[in-house]
Amino acid sequence: MSNNPKIIDFYFDLSSPYGYIGAQGIAAVAGRHDYAVCWKPILLGPILKQTGHKPLAQVPLMGEYSLHDIQRCCRRLNIDFTLPDPFPIPTVTAARACYWQQNFDAEAAKQLILALYRAYFTENRNISRAPVVLEVCREQGLDVTALTEALTGQALKDHLRQATANALSRGVFGSPFFIVDDEPFWGADRLPDLDDWLTEDGW
């Protein structure tokens, strides 16, 4: 593209194990090509309604396979992983907190996303609960009093709803989903392809 902004849009649900795996690798891929990552937490629930699919864990056969595959991928990539309970969970509050922090500091928001993923997938902390989200935010040095107030407002709700709607309008149907220069890549296992795509300027 003539006016390439050199951005990778990274869509993920904070309850998605493959999103967690993708989050561990995307920054390094982007960095190799001097691209920035735009971290976009979304809610998979409304998206699955469009495709008519159930959450992965609830799909017969595929659910069992994917739990096996997630752990196999994590072993391969040396990524800590413990299947949390409950799983999956709604991540509305967690995602809103990330967008709140993005208003002030994109790097800190990225660190918060990684901390929320760690809390859920390595420490079994239930980040569907607002007190747990606030606890993680406090550990990350956020102004939890201001955040608590912002979480009651309409602006953050609209922000997340709009982010999910935008994702859908761009064809995002799963997590993680990467879009770079309008080229879509679905799945954490496609990060090496995305890397090659940027190296070779497509194929």
Place this chain on the structure above:
Amino acid sequence: MSNNPKIIDFYFDLSSPYGYIGAQGIAAVAGRHDYAVCWKPILLGPILKQTGHKPLAQVPLMGEYSLHDIQRCCRRLNIDFTLPDPFPIPTVTAARACYWQQNFDAEAAKQLILALYRAYFTENRNISRAPVVLEVCREQGLDVTALTEALTGQALKDHLRQATANALSRGVFGSPFFIVDDEPFWGADRLPDLDDWLTEDGW
């Protein structure tokens, strides 16, 4: 495993583009590790009933993405591909013909499978139609008169039904699906992983 038979079970539907892609690569992977491939055409229809999924092409968003991705994968791997019309199609007769040939000559059956895939995905020949299947079989040197008679019998019907039921009982929910030493790999894009798995004896 102590009594490892060194076989890769390769499950696929003859109407599956990713199955077609997997079919181009599996023999080389197996050969590198001195494994044999057991080629098992199955019917995805009864399998999708179990998972509650629709055929890929009919799933909103995911269908469009996968058509884009299939062509991208084929360009990458230098595999000829033309999206056939109609697509997808039922492959009952084609699959039965492959099992018939397997009774006599496994290598010739493999060549027939590759020929049927080529006919459908590079020549737009509708292999859901029995006359087209027989034509491809004739080109491959099969005894089409004997095959035509066998296709009317119960044995081949039972064979394919049993193969699909066996696949389901082993957790197969998509195409292609590889099982090696009880380790499952779903998707043509997992062939490099399967290759590494055999090199490293798991991880």
